[in-house]
Amino acid sequence: MNPPQKQALVLQHVSFEDLGTFDPILRQHGFNIHYVEAGMENLSALNAIEPDLLVVLGAPIGAYEESIYPFLRDELRILEARLSRDLPVMGICLGAQLMARALGSRVYPGPQKEIGWKPLALTAEGAATPVRHLEPQATSMFHWHGDTFDLPLGARLLASSDVCVHQIFSWGKNALAFQCHPELRHSTVERWLVGHACELAVNCVALNQLREDTRKFGAALEVQGKRLLFDLLQKWYPA
DSSP: OOOOOEEEEEEESSTTSSOTTHHHHHHHTTEEEEEEEBTTBOGGGSOSSSSSEEEEOOOSSOTTOTTTOTHHHHHHHHHHHHHHTTOOEEEETHHHHHHHHHTTOOEEEEEEEEEEEEOOEEOTTGGGSGGGGGOTTTOOEEEEEEEEEOOOTTOEEEEEOSSOSOSEEEETTTEEEESSOTTOOGGGHHHHHHHTHHHHHHTTOOHHHHHHHHHHHHHHHHHHHHHHHHHHHHHHSOO
16 A cells, blocks of 8 residues: 655745745655645645745745735734744745744845845754755756845754745755755746836846846756755654
């Protein structure tokens, strides 16, 4: 008899920001993936405790904007419930910012937008975790954010960049937050360029350079991002 599938609940905000290269790794580890569209589906009805894994994905909104995006209150409630029980949680971009807020930290606009490719600088602690696969000698990293956050009390800083000190942090035994995008599937970047066209124009981002950097660095990030997630799942769900 096959073991029962594990359940991954994924909170998604825009269609082109999905699990990317993390999707096949989760399925290989026996996960059934259930996407819930924040803002369209009733998050208040979700059981925060039941899924084996919660993933909160990115969006071009602020983690502090619950007055105009009320569904963020439900996301914070779900995160608070899981984090307080040390249940597996992964946050990417907005998801990382919401994790920081759920842990009591402030989220606010950073010194500048960070959009495009740039390697991470790992801390000594990060180099001793699955995040080691994102070391600058192995891959550059894809960034797309304007906000940042204070490091939550008790969190461990695993990676930084020159613009954003708090890029990756872990908390407890089963929570990992990425301000950056290790899940990126580089063949989908054009969707990001169309979906975020206004933001790119306002910030005078050179699209052709972004495309060229994606061609240059995207394949390596896919390999290293998958290795990271594989090792992380082995740690969180030992056989």
